[in-house]
Every structure is written in structure tokens, then in C-alpha cells.
Amino acid sequence: MATYLKQGATAVARQERDLQVRETVERILADVQARGDAAVRELSVRFDGWDRDSYRLSSAEIDACMAALSRQDIADIEFAQTQVRNFARIQRDSMRDVEVETLPGVVLGHRNIPVNAAGCYVPGGKYPLLASAHMSVITAKVAGVKRVATCAPPFQGKPAAAIVAAQAMAGADEIYCLGGVQAIAAMALGTESIAPVDMLVGPGNAFVAEAKRQLFGRVGIDLFAGPTETLVIADDSVDGEMCATDLLGQAEHGPDSPAILLTTSRSLAEDTLREVERLLGILPTAAIARAAWETHGEVIVAVSDEEMVRIADGIASEHVQVMTRDPEYFLTNMTNYGALFLGPRTNVAYGDKVIGTNHTLPTRKAARYTGGLWVGKFLKTCTYQRVLTDEASAEIGEICSRLCALEGFIGHGEQANVRVRRYGHRDVPYATAAQPVKITEHAEEQQPVTA
Numbered sequence: 001m002a003t004y005l006k007q008g009a010t011a012v013a014r015q016e017r018d019l020q021v022r023e024t025v026e027r028i029l030a031d032v033q034a035r036g037d038a039a040v041r042e043l044s045v046r047f048d049g050w051d052r053d054s055y056r057l058s059s060a061e062i063d064a065c066m067a068a069l070s071r072q073d074i075a076d077i078e079f080a081q082t083q084v085r086n087f088a089r090i091q092r093d094s095m096r097d098v099e100v101e102t103l104p105g106v107v108l109g110h111r112n113i114p115v116n117a118a119g120c121y122v123p124g125g126k127y128p129l130l131a132s133a134h135m136s137v138i139t140a141k142v143a144g145v146k147r148v149a150t151c152a153p154p155f156q157g158k159p160a161a162a163i164v165a166a167q168a169m170a171g172a173d174e175i176y177c178l179g180g181v182q183a184i185a186a187m188a189l190g191t192e193s194i195a196p197v198d199m200l201v202g203p204g205n206a207f208v209a210e211a212k213r214q215l216f217g218r219v220g221i222d223l224f225a226g227p228t229e230t231l232v233i234a235d236d237s238v239d240g241e242m243c244a245t246d247l248l249g250q251a252e253h254g255p256d257s258p259a260i261l262l263t264t265s266r267s268l269a270e271d272t273l274r275e276v277e278r279l280l281g282i283l284p285t286a287a288i289a290r291a292a293w294e295t296h297g298e299v300i301v302a303v304s305d306e307e308m309v310r311i312a313d314g315i316a317s318e319h320v321q322v323m324t325r326d327p328e329y330f331l332t333n334m335t336n337y338g339a340l341f342l343g344p345r346t347n348v349a350y351g352d353k354v355i356g357t358n359h360t361l362p363t364r365k366a367a368r369y370t371g372g373l374w375v376g377k378f379l380k381t382c383t384y385q386r387v388l389t390d391e392a393s394a395e396i397g398e399i400c401s402r403l404c405a406l407e408g409f410i411g412h413g414e415q416a417n418v419r420v421r422r423y424g425h426r427d428v429p430y431a432t433a434a435q436p437v438k439i440t441e442h443a444e445e446q447q448p449v450t451a
Helices: 011-035 037-048 057-069 071-093 131-143 161-170 180-189 206-215 240-249 266-280 286-295 305-315 329-334 348-353 389-406 410-424
Strands: 003-006 098-103 106-114 116-122 147-152 176-177 199-201 229-233 258-265 297-301 317-323 338-343 379-386 437-439 446-447
Touching: 011 037, 011 098, 011 180, 011 240, 037 180, 057 161, 098 286, 098 389, 106 240, 116 180, 116 305, 131 147, 131 161, 147 161, 147 180, 147 410, 161 229, 180 199, 180 206, 199 446, 229 240, 229 297, 240 266, 240 317, 240 348, 258 266, 258 286, 258 305, 266 286, 266 297, 286 297, 286 338, 305 338, 317 329, 329 338, 338 348, 379 389, 379 437
Parallel strands: 116 147, 116 199, 147 176, 229 258, 229 317, 258 297, 317 338
Antiparallel strands: 003 297, 098 106, 106 379, 437 446
């Protein structure tokens, strides 16, 4: 039986916070839908202190942001984008259009068709998270999306140069300096100056995630990617400093970011608790990380690797850092996670920033039913069919006719019957089910079976 040395916020507290977020987002979405650009401008001024004639950045502004970065900055962004693009292309190549003749004269197939327009949200209120530009824009472009619009909030009162440069280098078609729910609403619903998109992607805070949830159905979304979550699974093959560093490295995202240690070693658990306190004394972002740790941090001691798998699958964390003697055991046996980081040589920051896998991942237990953002999220797998011969149409039509009759769908049945009559040269009375054809042993002539 697992032991909890530290527990996070109660479910009741989380539900109360969620209700407040939901109500706020509902009001903002309704306002943007009703008043368009005027509402977007008022909300931008209220929440970000940011006002301008057009929130879309001009080519000159984009060039100025590019020029503000050093050659090394540009080279590092290019390296990261190359890794993301390479892996995205490998993923895209794994998805094939298919066409097959399943019966004589019956051809079935599917095509992987990209959505026409995607809106990519790039968080940047507390930190200029330029990596989110790689993850969303490049992935959409590799998938074949024709129009990619991006929104990122101002950073310290102006467009964040690194975010803008990353968006431009990734291939964004439209770049807006606009943040929060108002940005999500503008892209999804459209305004006088921003054309609506077909799909929204990208991580964000609780308000951004809730806006995507409420807009799902009007537009597609990648997944529910809210505040960052991290789960460290470890045994006594590593030490408390390593575990504490990986926990706080994600807790600094925001005060609502869960960080959990799951271990079979009580000694490691206690060492990690001490190291967390030590590191919070020297970490420059400790104010945010401490709020997250105190409210949402947990330390769980399990009795075996098997129990850790069971607990971890129940948590269904966005990021799972595995630092045990046998990390492959968790790759083989775990089923609910956004991304796995196997062994102490890798970590969540590599995945977040540079290694090539996508960092937009499911949160709030959504890992139970979906993976993270990838090229497949931007593709619609659409089926088609052809019937090439009269004989095939009549054969399929006869069976379809009887199945429709079982369901009471007379009009559906007639779609089949009219083809049985024309292509099978059969006398099927209107609004009745086609009868099976009796094949005689000594004659090629086919006759309906009669009662």
C-alpha cells in the first residue's frame, strides 16, 4: 500500500477553482462573439495592458524582432526547429493513403487531408515560450496546413522578439501579438480583422485550456493542454538532488502546475523533500515554483515497480520522468502518459525545448484517451468508395436492402433496391427487401428464393 509523505490540493478546492475559470471564460467568449474586434481590444488592454491599431505584426516588425536576436540565438532556434521538423516528417511519412479492392469490383480507400487553417497559441505571459512555436507551427506545416495563424501575448509591454522570430522561422502565415482567452476566441470565432480557423492548438494556462474546451465543436482542438504537470518515477539508483531539480524545473511554469514524486525508496523521498527546500532557497523562479509545490506537490512511496505503474497510470500525467534501474519496464507497462523521459540522461526540458518530440501534451488525465500533438492531429482521415461493376453493385445492394429493412429504413433500402433493379436486372417491388438469389447447380441462371 502506497504512503503519501505530501499531498496536493483537495479535489473540492480544484473544483471551485475550475468553476471560477469556466464562468470567466464563458463571459469572454460571449463578448468576443458579440462585439468582435472591439471586445478583443478591451480585453487585451484589461489583461495585458496592450493596445494597438492592428494586433497583426507587420513584416517590418517581424524583421526587427529577428534582428534583435544574436547569431547564436538564431542558430539555436534553427537547431531546435530542425529536430522538430525531422521527427514530424518521420511521423507524416508513417501515415499512408490507402486503396484496396476488398471484393471483386469494390474499391475502398482513405486519404489523409490536412485542415485548411490552424490557429496556434504560443504562451508568453510569464516566460517567452518560443518552443511552442516550433511544436505547433512546424507540425502544422509538415502536415500540409495551408494557413497557420499564431497568437502570443506581449512580453514586458511589447512583442517577445524570440517568440516572433521562432514563429516566422517556423513558417507562420499570420503573426498576432495577442494573448489569453481573447486570442483563442478571435482565432476560433473570427473578428472583423482575424479570419476564423478550423482548428486550435497549443498549450496555455487554465483559462486558455478552458476556452479551447468550450470552443471544441465549433472548431477542432488538439487536446486539453492546460497547466504543466510532471511526475518523477524513481528508485534509489538516483538521488534527491536529481529528483528535486526535475520536479522544480516544471513547477516553475506556474503556481497551478502539479509536480509529483513517485518512488519505492522512502529514503529518496525524504532526501528529495530536503533538496526541494534547499533548491527553493537559490532558484531565481522560486516564488512561482514554491507556490506550485506547496499547493500541488506530492510525494508518494510505493512498495514495488508494479504498484508505481498502477499509481502512475491513475495519475495519467503529462510528463513522466523515469529514473529507475529498469526504465524499459515502464515503457512496456505504462499506458497513460503524455510523454515518457526514460533514464537520468534525458529530462522533460529536453522534450520541451529541443530534442524533437512535441511538447504539447495532454493534461488533466486526458492521457487516458489521447496522446500529444503531432502531424496526425492536423489531418482528417477521410474514406471513399468505388463500385466498378454491375455485378458488385447488385450483390452489395441486395444485402444492403435486407439490412435496411431490419432497421426500418425504407428510403435507405430503396437506394440499394434501385441499383439491384438496374444493375442486377432484378424485379424488386418498391419498399420491400430484396430476396436472396438462388443459384442452381446445373444452370447459370439466378433466381430469387421464394417462400
